[in-house]
Amino acid sequence: MNASAPIKHTQAESDLLERFDSAKEGLSGSVAVKALREAALGQIRDRGLPHRRVEEYKYSDLRAYMKSAAPLAGAADEAAARSLIETQDGFGDLDRYRIVVANGSYLAALSDVEALASEGVTLTSVAEALAGEMGTKLVAAPKTGPSDGVIALNTAFLQGGVVITVKSGVEVSKPVELVQVATAKGAQSVRNRVELGEGAKLRLLETFVGDTGEGELNTVFDYELADKSALAATRLIVSKTDAAQLFTTIATIGAEAELKSLGFIAGPQFSRNQQFINFTGENSEAKIYGVTMAGGKSLADQTLIVDHAVPHCNSREFFKTVLDGEAKGVYQGRINVAQHAQKTDGEMMTQALLLSEDAEMANKPELEIFADDVLCAHGATSGQIDEDLLFYLRARGIPEDEAKTLLVLAFLSEAIEEYGEDDVTEGLEARVRDWLADH
Amino acid sequence: MPAVQETIDKVKAIDVDQYKYGFVTDIESDRGAKGLSEETVRFLSAKKNEPEWMTEWRLDALRRFRQMEEPTWARVSYPKIDLDDLYYWASPKSVEGPKSLDEVDPELLATYEKLGIPLREQEILAGVEPKNRVAVDAVFDSVSVVTTFKEELKKAGVIFCSISEALREYPDLVKKYLGSVVPVTDNYYATLNSAVFSDGSFVYVPEGVRCPMELSTYFRINEQNTGQFERTLIIAEKGAYVSYLEGCTAPQRDENQLHAAVVELVALDDAEIKYSTVQNWFPGDKNGKGGIYNFVTKRGDCRGKNSKISWTQVETGSAITWKYPSCILRGENSRGEFYSIAVSNGYQQVDSGTKMIHLGKNSSSRIISKGISAGKSQNTYRGLVSAHRKASNARNFTQCDSLLIGQDCGAHTVPYIESKNASAQFEHEATTSKISDDQMFYCLQRGLSEEEAVALIVNGFVKDVIQQLPMEFAVEAQKLISISLEGSVG
Numbered sequence: 035m036n037a038s039a040p041i042k043h044t045q046a047e048s049d050l051l052e053r054f055d056s057a058k059e060g061l062s063g064s065v066a067v068k069a070l071r072e073a074a075l076g077q078i079r080d081r082g083l084p085h086r087r088v089e090e091y092k093y094s095d096l097r098a099y100m101k102s103a104a105p106l107a108g109a110a111d112e113a114a115a116r117s118l119i120e121t122q123d124g125f126g127d128l129d130r131y132r133i134v135v136a137n138g139s140y141l142a143a144l145s146d147v148e149a150l151a152s153e154g155v156t157l158t159s160v161a162e163a164l165a166g167e168m169g170t171k172l173v174a175a176p177k178t179g180p181s182d183g184v185i186a187l188n189t190a191f192l193q194g195g196v197v198i199t200v201k202s203g204v205e206v207s208k209p210v211e212l213v214q215v216a217t218a219k220g221a222q223s224v225r226n227r228v229e230l231g232e233g234a235k236l237r238l239l240e241t242f243v244g245d246t247g248e249g250e251l252n253t254v255f256d257y258e259l260a261d262k263s264a265l266a267a268t269r270l271i272v273s274k275t276d277a278a279q280l281f282t283t284i285a286t287i288g289a290e291a292e293l294k295s296l297g298f299i300a301g302p303q304f305s306r307n308q309q310f311i312n313f314t315g316e317n318s319e320a321k322i323y324g325v326t327m328a329g330g331k332s333l334a335d336q337t338l339i340v341d342h343a344v345p346h347c348n349s350r351e352f353f354k355t356v357l358d359g360e361a362k363g364v365y366q367g368r369i370n371v372a373q374h375a376q377k378t379d380g381e382m383m384t385q386a387l388l389l390s391e392d393a394e395m396a397n398k399p400e401l402e403i404f405a406d407d408v409l410c411a412h413g414a415t416s417g418q419i420d421e422d423l424l425f426y427l428r429a430r431g432i433p434e435d436e437a438k439t440l441l442v443l444a445f446l447s448e449a450i451e452e453y454g455e456d457d458v459t460e461g462l463e464a465r466v467r468d469w470l471a472d473h
Numbered sequence: 474m475p476a477v478q479e480t481i482d483k484v485k486a487i488d489v490d491q492y493k494y495g496f497v498t499d500i501e502s503d504r505g506a507k508g509l510s511e512e513t514v515r516f517l518s519a520k521k522n523e524p525e526w527m528t529e530w531r532l533d534a535l536r537r538f539r540q541m542e543e544p545t546w547a548r549v550s551y552p553k554i555d556l557d558d559l560y561y562w563a564s565p566k567s568v569e570g571p572k573s574l575d576e577v578d579p580e581l582l583a584t585y586e587k588l589g590i591p592l593r594e595q596e597i598l599a600g601v602e603p604k605n606r607v608a609v610d611a612v613f614d615s616v617s618v619v620t621t622f623k624e625e626l627k628k629a630g631v632i633f634c635s636i637s638e639a640l641r642e643y644p645d646l647v648k649k650y651l652g653s654v655v656p657v658t659d660n661y662y663a664t665l666n667s668a669v670f671s672d673g674s675f676v677y678v679p680e681g682v683r684c685p686m687e688l689s690t691y692f693r694i695n696e697q698n699t700g701q702f703e704r705t706l707i708i709a710e711k712g713a714y715v716s717y718l719e720g721c722t723a724p725q726r727d728e729n730q731l732h733a734a735v736v737e738l739v740a741l742d743d744a745e746i747k748y749s750t751v752q753n754w755f756p757g758d759k760n761g762k763g764g765i766y767n768f769v770t771k772r773g774d775c776r777g778k779n780s781k782i783s784w785t786q787v788e789t790g791s792a793i794t795w796k797y798p799s800c801i802l803r804g805e806n807s808r809g810e811f812y813s814i815a816v817s818n819g820y821q822q823v824d825s826g827t828k829m830i831h832l833g834k835n836s837s838s839r840i841i842s843k844g845i846s847a848g849k850s851q852n853t854y855r856g857l858v859s860a861h862r863k864a865s866n867a868r869n870f871t872q873c874d875s876l877l878i879g880q881d882c883g884a885h886t887v888p889y890i891e892s893k894n895a896s897a898q899f900e901h902e903a904t905t906s907k908i909s910d911d912q913m914f915y916c917l918q919r920g921l922s923e924e925e926a927v928a929l930i931v932n933g934f935v936k937d938v939i940q941q942l943p944m945e946f947a948v949e950a951q952k953l954i955s956i957s958l959e960g961s962v963g
Contacts, residue, residue, distance in 0.1 A: 089546070373880065388895035392862075397890040397901070406877035406907045414901040416892040 041082050049103035050078055053221075054190060057106050061192070062161050067169040074189035077181060084183030093364040093396045094335040096183070099304045100278055104249035106191060107220030110136035112143055114217040119144070122243040124270070125461040130208050130239065133157060136215040138193030138222040145196075154204035155236075160225055161194030172197075172225060172256070184280045184306065188252045191223035195253075198238075202231030202260070209237040209457050219247025221277075227256040230263035230291075239458060240269040250278040257285040259293060261315055266294040268458050272301045272465065279305040287347075289315025293322075296453045298462055299334045300327040300469045308337040313375075316346040323453045324353035325446050327466065328361035328393075329473045335364035342375040345405075351382040354449045356442055357393035358473045367412070368400040375405050382412035387419065387445055389438075389473070439470045508557040511535065514668055517561055521637045521672075524644055534657045534667035541661050547824040548853045548885060549793045551766060554731055561669045561702070629685050631715075632677040636704050639675035646677055650708055654737035654774040654801070662733040662795075663770040670704035670735065678713035678744075687943055689718040703734040709744035711777065716747040718946060732791075733768045742777030742804070747785070751946050753953050754790035761820025761849070764792025771798035772828075775807035775836070783810040784827065785941045787950040789957040792821060797855065799828035802836035802867075809838040812938040814950070816957045817850035817882070826856035826887075831867035831897065840871040843935045847878040847958055853885040860897035867897040875905040876934055878927065878958065928955045 043051070054075050063071060084090070085097035115136040134144040140159040147157055163172055173189055200206060212226060230236060242251065251273075259265055271279050279302040287293050297307040311320050320340060328334040340349045355363040369380040386395040399412040419441055427437035443466055450462050514535050518528040543553075626633050632643060639647050657667045678684050709715050732754070738746050748771075757764030767790075773782035784798040800809030811827040823846075829838035838858065846852035852875065860867040875884035886903045908930050916926035932939070932951060939947050 373883075386892070388892065391895055393895055394891070394893040396892075397888075397899075399886075399888060399890075399901070399903070401875075401884070401886040401903060401905055403875070403877065403885060403905050404883040406880050406882065408877075408905060408907070410905040412886070412901075412903050414888070414890050415899060416890065417898040418895045 041080070043082065044097060044100070046097075046100035046103045047078065047082050050187070051075070053103060053105050057191065062194075063164040064166065064169045067164050067173055070170065070173045071190050071192070074186040077183070077186040078190065081183070083187070088183070090182070090337065090366070093362070093366070094304075094306055094333060096278060096280075096304075096306070099333070100250065102248060104219065104221055104247055106193060107137040107216060107218050107222055107246065107249065110139070110141060110215065110217045112141065115141060115215045116144060118215055118217065118243045119213055124241065124272075124465065125211075125239070125458065128209065128457055128461065131206075131210045133196055133198065133210060133212045134215060135195055135212065135224055135226070137217060137220070138195075138224050140194055140196040141215075150210070153206055154201035155206060155210070156199045158197040158199070159194060160192075160197060160227070163197060164192070172227060182282070182308070184252065184308065185254060185282055187250075187280070188223050188225060188254045188282070191221065191252070192225055193223050195224040195226040197227040197229065198236075199229045200231055200234040200236050203233045204231065205235040206237070209239050211239040211241060214242045214251075214253065216242075216244030216246045216251075219245060219249065221249025222246055222251050222253070224253045225256065226253070227258070228265065229258045230260055230265055232260045233262045234260070235264045236266070237455065237457060238265065238267040240267060242270070242273055245273070245275060246277045248277060250280060252280040254282040254284065257283065257293065259285070259287045259291040261288040262290045263288065264292040264294075266455050267296075268455060268462075269295065269297045269307065270465075271297070271299045271305050271307060274301045276303045281305075281307045283309040283311070285309070285311045285320070287311070287313050287315065287318045287320060289317060291315065291318045293320045294453065294455070295321075296323040296325065296450070296455070296462075297336060298325045298465070299336070300465060302334075303330075303332045305333070306335040306337065308335075309339070311338070311340045311349070313342055313344050313347045316344050318347045320347075320349045321453070322349070322351045323449045324355075324365070325449050325462070325466075326353070326355040326363055327446070327469045328355075328363055329358035329469075331360045333362045333364065335366070337364070338367040340367075340369050340380065342369065342371045342378045342380065344372075345374060345376045345378065347375070348379040349381070352449050352452060353384045354446050355384070355386040355395060356389065356446060357386065357395060358389040360390075360392040362393070363395045365396070366398045366400075368402060369410055369412070371403045371405050371408050371410065373404040376407040378405060378408040378410065380408070380410040384414045385445075386416040387442065388416065389419070389442070439467070442470055443467065507560055509535075509559070509561065509669065513561050517669060517671070521640070523637070523640050526648065527640055530652070530657075531668050534664055535669075537658050538661075538664040538668055541658070541664055543661050547795050547855070548851060549795060549822040549824050551793055554766065556665070559731065561671070626685070630679040630682050631684050632675065633688055634675055636670075636673045636675045636706060639706075643675075643677070646708070647675065647706065650706055650737070650739055652737075654739060654772050655735050655770050660770060662768040663735050666702045666704060666733050666735045666770070670702040673703040673705040673734070674707075675705075676707040676715060676717065678709045678715045680710040681712040682710075683713070684715040687716045687718055689720070701730070701732045701734070703732075705734070705736040707737070707746055707748070708739045709741065709746050711741050712743040713741075714745045716749070716943060718749050718943060720751045720753070720946070720949070731766045731768070734770070736769070736771040736798075738773035738782055740773065740775050740777060740780035740782050740807075743779045744777060745781040745783075746773060747783045748773070748798070749942055749946055750786040750788075751950055751953065752786065752788045752790050752794075755792075756790050756819055756821050756957075757792040759819060761792070764821070765790065767791040767794045767796060769796040771796065772801065773799065773809070774801045775804050775809060775833075777807070778804045779806045780804050781808040781810075783812075783941070785812040785938065786814070787938070787942070787946070787953060788813070788815040788823060788825060789953045794821075794823040794825050796825045797827055799830070800838065801830045801832065802838060802864075803832045804836070805833045806835045807833050808836065811838075811840045811842070812941040813842045814845070814935045814938045814954065815843070815852055815854075816845045816847075816954050817852045818848040818957050819850060820848070821850040823851070824853040824855055826854045828857040829859070829869060830857070831860040831864035831869070833864060835866045836864060837868040838870075840869070840873070841937050842873040843938055844873070844875040844884055845878065845931060845934070845954075845958070846875070846882040846884050849881045851883045851885070853887060854903075855887045857889040857891070858899055858901070859889070859891040860894045860899070862893050864894050865896045867894060869897075869899045869901075871899075871901040873903045874934070875903075876931065877905065877907045927958065931955075931958060
């Protein structure tokens with residue numbers, strides 16, 4: 035309990051300390067960045083990986099889950115990366131630009147650099163930026179909640195990633211897929227930054243292909259939305275892997291801007307998608323959706339903090355979870371409304387469907403409100419498939435399995451449809467069907 | 474609307490820092506030594522002629538307490554309490570076994586009068602033959618002074634006495650149930666209470682008995698520097714029913730006073746316990762100075778099939794409230810209810826809620842919580858609803874609404890909803906809003922003043938909970954809410 039007492043390191047924590055010693059020479063960064071890396075590692079050394087006694091990780095004990103930590107992945111093989119991307123594409127016909135981050139580093143050769151440049155989108159390698167003046171800005175992320183352990187882990191081992199900058203007034207014509215690839219086993223620690231200039235619009239699709247083996251995948255996305263810009267970001271966390279899948283969003287939203295995002299989880303043994311949304315300008319909107327499917331003994335965690343620091347902003351959070359086997363679903367959401375953030379409108383909903391006896395769901399929807407002229411509400415439900423609905427369908431000759439599939443699909447589609455990014459709707463629903471076929 | 478008019482008159486008559494019950498009764502009192510130690514515990518236990526096992530139980534709790542750290546997770550802040558600067562034993566001297574009401578110190582009777590104890594109870598205390606019976610086990614500082622109707626209750630087989638008396642006369646019952654719902658080491662304050670609890674009520678309703686009257690206790694903190702550590706234990710045997718009322722007022726103090734009570738309820742098969750509280754302790758003055766620290770552990774155990782425990786609370790007082798009346802729904806078809814109104818004004822801090830722990834099949838629970846924050850206060854609802862593996866078909870409905878009045882207050886909602894059983898069905902909804910301009914406009918247009926309008930709207934907001942209170946309390950509660958919100962508009 036005592037914070038100052040040295041902790042007994044788990045195998046994974048010892049592995050991480052060792053990993054740092056052997057990797058630190060190779061990790062890029064200015065002197066300031068290196069100091070930040072050391073500080074972040076110090077946090078892991080002193081407090082360990084986040085565990086259930088840390089309130090934010092009450093239901094998702096990363097410390098208990100990670101039995102070991104593999105070394106960082108080495109440089110990627112270009113041909114292998116290309117073939118993985120081509121064979122494992124989940125959105126066949128979708129016309130899009132592509133940006134590739136392979137084994138933790140930006141891979142310009144496979145990215146549509148020129149086509150994007152012609153639209154007004156520039157790409158910068160994070161690994162290179164870390165050595166320069168941009169470095170500390172990239173690493174010292176704003177407002178991420180109280181020294182989050184997953185972000186500290188990311189900072190300590192940060193390999194690279196990409197900075198996507200969309201010029202003011204540019205509306206990118208096609209969706210952009212940022213695909214992360216693992217051509218070899220090993221942990222990946224990636225940070226991507228998306229900067230939208232004033233009035234810019236971007237549709238982003240975040241995917242991952244390959245296998246990191248026993249190394250965790252830790253990716254931080256830093257979105258910065260200037261005034262009047264709009265970002266729609268679809269994130270797929272769908273690897274069937276035992277490696278911990280750790281995703282973080284840190285979003286800063288300017289005035290009259292709109293952020294829309296959907297976090298889609300299906301497959302990993304242990305996943306956490308955590309989002310820190312900060313409003314910095316008035317009259318903006320954030321619509322955050324989540325679709326989670328978990329089976330077997332897996333754990334899927336969607337965590338969210340929306341910080342209304344300025345008046346006249348709206349936020350909608352809508353999360354759907356389907357659980358099978360002995361899976362555990364976690365939803366933690368918090369709406370903060372600062373004292374002067376009058377006229378805030380916040381609405382949060384989390385719904386869970388438990389398909390099996392042994393599945394479990396933990397919902398923690400929070401409101402923290404310091405302003406009086408606000409409208410905030412949250413709702414949470416959990417239960418099993420409605421027997422009446424099932425009976426209705428079966429009475430009409432639909433077999434039980436099919437009827438269940440229909441009902442689950444309908445349940446999850448509510449969130450996908452409200453998200454309303456037509457480019458990806460079909461691809462996401464196909465993935466829901468695939469998952470249901472497996473469970 | 475005479476009732477509303479009365480409320481408004483009260484509001485007008487009382488200013489925030491003119492706390493209605495802020496007076497000190499001058500009764501000579503008998504105090505133990507200051508400080509928390511084994512000697513204090515032994516002294517306390519000896520003073521109360523407790524059996525040996527009880528002294529040991531307390532000492533064990535004290536030893537465990539020494540290992541514990543004060544919890545910091547609640548959204549409240551206060552200067553550290555110096556437990557060694559408190560008295561753990563104080564009793565009015567006149568308490569040495571009054572044979573009849575005449576022997577009760579007249580000052581004490583006057584105190585109750587000032588407290589506004591409902592008329593009927595005043596009659597009882599004044600020795601008037603009652604028409605409608607409400608038994609009062611009045612706690613004045615740490616010792617039960619008068620227990621009325623004990624004999625009559627005894628006829629029905631109901632035991633209603635102070636816990637000290639129960640320890641002497643029904644040691645087996647106390648030994649069997651004490652600490653069985655709230656274990657000694659349950660939490661920091663419960664452990665402290667276990668070591669030094671002063672007094673409280675003991676109720677035992679035997680099998681099949683429907684308690685013939687509402688049981689009621691008035692707590693009162695009087696002696697300066699006296700920590701109050703009430704301990705209440707209520708047991709409803711198979712098929713029994715009891716309704717228990719608890720109300721609190723305290724005199725004005727500059728110094729903060731600690732109150733760490735423990736309440737344990739046990740409901741066996743088909744039994745029902747209804748526990749209602751109106752809490753109106755001194756909330757501190759206009760500048761947030763003084764006021765009671767109310768750190769309470771209340772828990773009910775629905776041990777039997779078809780048992781039911783219902784908590785209703787109206788919290789308007791105390792500088793700091795830290796209170797989570799909970800239900801362990803162990804029995805099949807057992808039911809837990811929690812109805813709460815928490816009003817905070819001035820610099821009050823409230824962190825309150827409930828826990829509904831579903832263990833038994835077909836258990837159901839309902840939570841209705843209404844938080845109203847005004848002034849510079851912080852009002853937090855913190856609750857847990859959980860269904861364990863075997864709690865098939867558990868049902869919960871939770872509604873927690875917050876109302877904000879003014880720009881400097883805060884309302885927070887922290888629910889934990891954990892379902893480990895697929896057939897458990899949980900619904901939770903929460904809203905936060907202010908009194909809408911439309912509502913205010915409507916009322917003002919019809920000639921109500923701003924304060925009258927707020928009182929009317931707030932009373933409508935909390936109606937669901939007020940309806941759950943016994944009649945005597947409902948009226949008192951409405952008045953309290955209006956008084957508490959005085960000065961929050963305009």
